[in-house]
Amino acid sequence: MASAPRIGNDPQAPKSIDLQELARSAPGKKPVWSHQSTDLSLNLISCTAGQEIGSHVNSEVDVVLVGVEGTGSVEIDGRSHPIGPGHVVVIPQGSQRAMHGDSAHFAYLTCHRRRAGLMPMLSQPIDAR
Numbered sequence: 001m002a003s004a005p006r007i008g009n010d011p012q013a014p015k016s017i018d019l020q021e022l023a024r025s026a027p028g029k030k031p032v033w034s035h036q037s038t039d040l041s042l043n044l045i046s047c048t049a050g051q052e053i054g055s056h057v058n059s060e061v062d063v064v065l066v067g068v069e070g071t072g073s074v075e076i077d078g079r080s081h082p083i084g085p086g087h088v089v090v091i092p093q094g095s096q097r098a099m100h101g102d103s104a105h106f107a108y109l110t111c112h113r114r115r116a117g118l119m120p121m122l123s124q125p126i127d128a129r
Contacts, residue, residue, distance in 0.1 A: 019044055019068045023107030032107070041114045047072065047101030055098040061112040063091040070103035083108060 017033070023046045026032045030053070033044040045053070055075070065074055067087040073080050074089055075098045081089055083099075083106075091097050099108070 019107070019109060023069050024105070027105045036114060039114055041110075041112055043110045044068065044107060045099070045110065046105070046107045047099070048106075049101055049104050051101045051106075053099040055096055057094065057096050058091075058112075059094050060115045062093050063097075063110055063112045065089045065091060065099075066109045066111070068107040068109055070101070070106035072099060072101045072103070072106035072108065074099050 019033075022033050022044055027046055028048040028051060030045050030047070030051075031043045032046045033042075035042040047053075065083065065088070067083040067085050069085055071082065071084045073082050074091070075081070076089070076091055076095050078096075083089065
């Protein structure tokens with residue numbers, strides 16, 4: 001994963017990230033770049049034609065998806081929405097979604113409120129002694 005360029009020596013200084021350049025540097029890599037702050041989680045995802053992010057549900061947060069390069073689609077609760085550079089889709093919390101790359105190279109950015117880490121799930125109850 002590429003790390004964000006720093007401005008000077010201050011890690012808290014605002015940064016300018018060229019998302020298209022990052023996406024072009026690693027076609028088909030998921031994720032290409034990520035950033036976590038106290039409040040936000042950002043992920044740049046790069047797909048090649050036919051690559052998908054399978055259907056899943058995020059029950060914790062709303063997600064903003066921004067098209068960066070190429071074309072693809074996001075399916076939300078069974079309805080397909082085309083995505084291209086500059087297109088924005090808000091995916092409501094609890095929606096079932098999947099992404100699909102249509103062009104030779106498709107990249108998009110996701111942004112959502114940072115959430116707690118996933119807790120491991122036990123398949124069987126632990127016997128309390």
